[in-house]
Amino acid sequence: MTLAIDIKHRQGNFVLDVAFDTQGGLTALFGRSGSGKTSIVNIIAGLIRPDAGRVSVGGVDLVDTARGVFVPRHKRRIGYVFQEGRLFPHLTVRQNLLYGRWFAPPAGDRDGDLDRVVDLLGIAGLLPRRPGRLSGGEKQRVAIGRALLASPRLLLMDEPLASLDDARKAEIYPYIERLRDSAGIPIVYVSHSVAEVARLASSVVLLADGKVAAAGPTVDIMQRSELMSPAEREEAGxxxxxxxxxxxxxxxxxxxxxxxxxxxxxxxxxxxxxxxxxxxxxxxxxxxxxxxxxxxxxxxxxxxxxxxxxxxxxxxxxxxxxxxxxxxxxxxxxxxxxxxxxxxxxxxxxxxxxxxxxxxxxxxxxxxxx
Amino acid sequence: MTLSPEEWTAVMLSLRVAVVATLVSLPFGIAIAYALARGRFWGHGLLNGLVLMPLILPPVVTGYLLLILFGRRGPIGAFLADTFGIVFSFRWTGAALACGVMGFPLMVRAVRLSIEAVDTRLEEAAGTLGASRLWVFLTVTLPLIIPGIIAGMILCFAKAMGEFGATITFVSNIPGETQTLPSAIYTFTQVPGGDLGALRLTIVSVVIAMAALVASEVMARSANRRLDIA
Missing domain, CATH: 2.40.50.100 (RNA polymerase II/Efflux pump adaptor protein, barrel-sandwich hybrid domain)
Known part of the structure; x- marks a missing residue:
């Protein structure tokens, strides 16, 4: 079991009450906006402390409110690719990529890792530049690389392509597919796009109003158009x-x-x-x-x-x-x-x-x- | 234009007082600005009021309060003199203290505004990459607020160069020890035939102020260029 989560959390009038586990590959958290997808990944990353429940990754408890366990975010080793990239503007692309290394020196071959990730994401030409002038697609690829090089146990991606147009999305899909198939790091991927989920996900957790509406292999869940919003239904099949x-x-x-x-x-x-x-x-x-x-x-x-x-x-x-x-x-x-x-x-x-x-x-x- | 040895002494003393006041205030200024910008604690408003106080009070009142607290027999002054051998009253260190206190609110305000402008989402991102809160501050927050720190230092330095009321009240006007530029100019205006000396020191003041301003512009611009903002 890669990730197991069972939490209850209240934010204003919104109540999140979800339980699911994932088995590796790319798990999509799918649902319309306001269904609690981002709150869930923030809880996994340690940016939000849930009111009650448990989160464990690879058998290690990160949160267990019953036993008073709460591992702070910087000790979780969970990579997070944010919707808006969040690259550090005062560092070069190379320094951004290596930021996680300052705190978690890798056991093995340093430069080999960097070369491999740079190669996987096709960002070799960007290394000396500052993030300010990169295109949206370039920024997101650097953000993915930065998260990977911190040697995470789990990679969270919160609608990493939402701010990009279709051409830029098409440019990044192959990199995410390669990541899913070759890096061996389980991915939790937040999305509200049917096309994205159908293309990328190994399994899907469908969320509605803070609850799990359905969970299972992508091929099965994507047929459940009755669970989708009108806009999503257009694309369903x-x-x-x-x-x-x-x-x-x-x-x-x-x-x-x-x-x-x-x-x-x-x-x-x-x-x-x-x-x-x-x-x-x-x-x-x-x-x-x-x-x-x-x-x-x-x-x-x-x-x-x-x-x-x-x-x-x-x-x-x-x-x-x-x-x-x-x-x-x-x-x-x-x-x-x-x-x-x-x-x-x-x-x-x-x-x-x-x-x-x-x-x-x-x-x-x-x-x-x- | 040549300065007399006494005038030269006043200029050098003023520079020393202002530089020491600015550099010693800096770590405290950053810490308090950070607490005010980010902290949610009891006494937040009180701390803010206390820091801003020298800006609102008449400088003479601030100087008098310093005399009461940091004088040789004052509660803090006596403690510091007995424990660390630091004496403020009628010394140049006292002038630096008075200037630092007067410049402090300006420094804190500039640094606080720049901390509030930092995108906290970048700090969250640094946290997920393994940086503890201290490391997040040192590697993300601090580099991003350097323009604000420079602005705060220049404001504090300028205030310190021009400080008069609190300094003269606290440590008097002793040539060679506590007679800073403004005190020297004031002294010249009080004696017959001192006009020329006052004018010379006024020109020196203007030149120092302009140089500080230009230096801050240059530093702020290079810091902004590093952030790719300018």
């Missing part, structure tokens, strides 16, 4: 893990295979055999009750309706395609016209171009690595 089967040079397509069947999408740079995660937005999925012919959509999967969740004007239809779940969002009119009910045989259609870069993760670690 199924998360599919698939393997790259082959690249088609002539049409610039890549084929992926998952349990549901074969997916065709615009060409990826990912090598054959690599595993990727695909987010299929419910609003991009079309249903037919007879085998469709003469259509442009390249992705057609047959399955049976397993569940219909009726919402405001639309319904989310869950389809079991050979053990894999797809979700389609239809109007009530379509649902009725097709006479959809649990057990109905349907065909799910997805246009290749709706599966764009924004819905794809980088390569996932292979089974052997995890």
């Amino acid at each position: 199924a998360v599919i893990e698939a393997a790259v089967a082959r690249h088609d040079q002539r049409f610039g397509l890549t084929e992926l295979t998952s349990r549901a069947g074969t997916w065709r999408l615009t060409r990826l740079d990912t090598p054959v055999g690599a595993r990727v995660r695909l987010r299929v937005r419910a609003r991009d999925v079309m249903l037919a009750t007879s085998p469709p012919a003469d259509i442009s959509a390249l992705n057609v999967f047959s399955g049976a309706v397993s569940d219909i969740a009726t919402g405001d004007g639309t319904a989310d239809i869950r389809i079991d395609c050979n053990g894999e779940t797809l979700i389609a969002r239809l109007t009530h009119y379509s649902t009725e016209r097709l006479a959809l009910a649990p057990g109905t045989q349907v065909y799910a259609l997805i246009k290749s171009v709706s599966l764009d870069r924004g819905t794809l993760s980088g390569p996932l670690p292979t089974i052997a690595d995890t």
